[in-house]
Amino acid sequence: MSESYKGISTQNYIAQLSIDCVIFGYQNGTLNVLVPKLNFQGDFWGLPSGFIYQHEDVDQAAKRILEDRTQMKDIYLEQFHVFGNANRNNAEFMSSLLAQNPQLQGSKEEYDWFVRRFVSIGYYALVDIKKVKPQTTPIDERMEWVDINQLPNLLLDGKEIIAKALQALRANFDDHLVGYNLLPETFTMKELQKLYETIFDKPFRRNNFQKMMLDLNILDRLEKQFTGAANKAPYLYKFKEI
Amino acid sequence: MSESYKGISTQNYIAQLSIDCVIFGYQNGTLNVLVPKLNFQGDFWGLPSGFIYQHEDVDQAAKRILEDRTQMKDIYLEQFHVFGNANRNNAEFMSSLLAQNPQLQGSKEEYDWFVRRFVSIGYYALVDIKKVKPQTTPIDERMEWVDINQLPNLLLDGKEIIAKALQALRANFDDHLVGYNLLPETFTMKELQKLYETIFDKPFRRNNFQKMMLDLNILDRLEKQFTGAANKAPYLYKFKEI
């Protein structure tokens, strides 16, 4: 949805097929997504997206797009849904964009390539916000982490895509990931609990949550963290190496 | 994978994007999939598949393909995964197919369209075997219900696609469907239990299974079914109307 379009028709991409990424990051008790504000009249935002080269695996394309946008390697990435409504096209967006930005004018062929109807494969990624260095493309004004509960105006079915991504994240969270990718190396039990409460949007009981996590046998307990507060110092934990 | 290819490039399909369907049917304690034996030297099988028209929703395309193949309406259908490895193409298959079937020869343009690398969206369907009237396409020799545990040689990543479909089916089964689409109108508790045991490939206890199902409050109990056997006659059930 928000890839630079100049020259795309000559880059040997698969036509009419794109990848949209929902990049989740967690900070201070809020779940965020990394989205670009577009160079486009009005307050319009997109999703980090891109196309698939002819000789490239789709999963690999998603990985490449993610790495380009975040400057990170080894990102947790999961395909979750395909968005294929017949009315998914960039025609309206492009005409306004070009009216605003004549310097982006490409060839007729490129324009036609880009404004056709697109089917998009949705991937979601889990990253540590502090490790990400967001990269813009020529058609982005800037990239921003926004609270999942205060999303801006997203082009096309952006909101639906994010909603579906969150749903998939929740469904997968218990089973295998357990926030591995959303937290720093070490963290306290309270921080882990806060992450769960944010993602599932409901409270957990402190003691039961601790027991649940320890019983999973996926955490190593490290030294205590003395914060200077007038209370018992919490342990730090990290996820066990596999 | 097994759509007639003649004339496809002129039919205004989205290029390089296909739909593969895993059609599940249940009979006599076995879970089956409906697959076409291809007109192709050697024992090669495909999956019911097709393409997406330019102005057609992807979900609608899957529905159309399914209805064409089964002559059924209102089929339960669920998108489950996208298969996008770079090496997914029909080149080898087509050259052998054409060597065997010169009458299928189309234009060079059509051939090129079809042998490019394809990304395929996987859908699985649940149907009552007895209601399906399998339809072949010109490149199918015949369609057959085959046991999920005794799959024939499938082209490309057919086995992987079916495996992933089964995995998705299991994950969804508890939540909403409960075999609604895999059983005839009426059935006994034992038949329902057998279906569960087949899909999950594990036994259930008779009494606990019955309690579990009745507690779900989705079954209407009908009259008894007298089989002539020297034992208590089981009740027939049907799924409640919504």
Next chain:
DNA sequence: GCAAAAGTGTTTACCATACACCCATGT
């Protein structure tokens, strides 16, 4: 009456939740 299979009630065991208490820390 008896064998076979269906239906139903009862006990047990487990696990998530709830509750209660104790411990460490800095002022």
Next chain:
DNA sequence: ACATGGGTGTATGGTAAACACTTTTGC
């Protein structure tokens, strides 16, 4: 000492699994 928040042990309650018993059917 005490307020604050962290850690842990114990009771409880609901549910799924295991066990046991009764009922129906045709010979």
